[in-house]
Amino acid sequence: MSEHMGHPDGPTPLERFLNGILPENPVYRQILGICPTLAVSNSMESAMTMAGAVAFVLVSSNLVVSLIRGLLKPHLRILVFTLTIATFVTVADRFLAAYMHEMSRKLGPYVPLIIVNCIIIARCEVCAAKQSVITAVADAIGQSLGFALAMATIATVRELLGFGTWFGLSVMPKAWPAWVVMILPPGAFITLGLLMGAVNWIGAARAGKSAGGGGEAKKA
């Protein structure tokens, strides 16, 4: 977790932006938004399209919520977040259906599921409802990039091993027997689990080097 670095209101916009990419990565660190991460990460193309959709919804929702944050009443704020997010997801879904029809069919029901994607509601609640527009948008962009990075890592592994391609371009040699399980649900779960372990291990090694002691102990 990044420190305040003396800023009175918490992390600066730039810090929030950088935080979202690795230190507070929504998938690997906060363990949010796992559903689309597993579902559409069997090819880079669909993974990046999903990341784009999530980015659009996250940034727009944070923007709107931050703009009206003065008017939010505590009891109804979740309702307002949900209404905003649902609207932008509908827009994104219609847009994909109109201009990227093939992708829209591949992504299927997972685009509307962005509405209940924990990342977006969490960012609205934690950041956008309390911070200025610039901070909220910077946070949203950072988290989106973090999400895209997580999707890219998982999709790269799954597509390379499962299809032998990357972004549809053939990479693996012809002799490579495609690991079909990578494209299927079990491959998704196992890949994510192992990558989470890898990220934790790297994080612990880094913290161990700088603090000269035990790294972050993740909850067992």
Place this chain on the structure above:
Amino acid sequence: MNHLGALLLLAINTALINNMVFHFFVGNCPFIGVSRRIDTAFGMGCAVTFVTAVAAMLSWTCTYFILAPGAPLTTWAWRQFNPTSQAVVDLSILNYVVYIFLIAAAVQLVEMYVRKFFPALYKAFGVFLPLITTNCVILFVCLEIMKHVSGATGPLYWGPDEALVYAVFAGVGFLIAIVIMAGIRQELDHCDVPKPLRGAGITMIIAGILALAFMGFTGVDKGLEAMFGK
């Protein structure tokens, strides 16, 4: 194949073969978060099943009567203003917004009901009950029902009975998944899991192995259909 048989096949299909967690990847957040102990996992599974059933019925009704293209209530209302119009009234752009509100309403309803009639259970659930609103399973079920009601005809069309069976057994499938995972994780407490994998990492790997096992159910419904005749 009579109607009851078709419903039974739908139930088996939804709970086991196309399991919500292991096939469709929905419901992962509570799956990771609430699967530490069997009793909380079982409670969560039951709550999700109940809420899904209520939300599915609400959303089927809304979709059929109001939102679908050519829905009865909206067409009737439109004809009051414009008696000669032959236009197909289509409110389906509002689908997602309406569904998420119905889900929030269903969670509120269930919360009030549980608080009134099962206060001990309500205390045990704590913060989990409102959290079910963001559970992907429920929205996924509503979307699936939408696919089979909005503009669907013939064998693709689902009446309220199919929708209810689908919703309940989607919850049952989630319950099975989360309870199995809880049972395994309770045993894991005695094992030496490598530090980087503790928590979410090992849960995902186990989920992968379970998903592999559940893949063995593929084709069972087709076999059953062949066995018991069309």
Place this chain on the structure above:
Amino acid sequence: MSDKGGYIKQGWLVLVLAGCFGAALAAVHVGLGQRIESNKLGDTLGQVPKLVPGAVEGRSELLGGRTVYRAVDSSGRTVGWVLPVGGGGFADRIELLIGLDASAATITGLYVLEQKETPGLGNRIEEPAWRAQFTGRSAQRRLAVTKADKPGADEIQAVTGATISSRSVTDIVNDAVGRFRAELGASRQ
């Protein structure tokens, strides 16, 4: 829960937002609706020229309560038919487009619209080489699936390791073609 009056007073924001967002969504629907519809139709109608030789477009018609596409050439003459049909596969539903010649005596092509079969095994029914087995087959007799190396005149060689998916497709084709021929014959009397 807090006071009812508080909720009404606080609810104005939700109502205003609902109104604004509703208007925005309506605008999106009006703006993009056409394009989405034509995309959806393009999936099926775009295949008609590839499934029936000589066809330039498909016209949607109802026959026996089901939608079929009449394939016509540039002068409007019927050169064939395309049937959109579906049925149960191994894993989930399979949706197909079957191309027939004008008298529905020969199958001119097969296209898989949607399938969720096992990747690497069942989903090989989408491969052009496998689908090409259906081209030129007689529509007057039921086709059977075989694992033999050299399939007969009315036999389709199954995808290796995906016999059930292959059988599902063939069953869907047999049923749909048989039903269509019966209805076409009935409608011409």
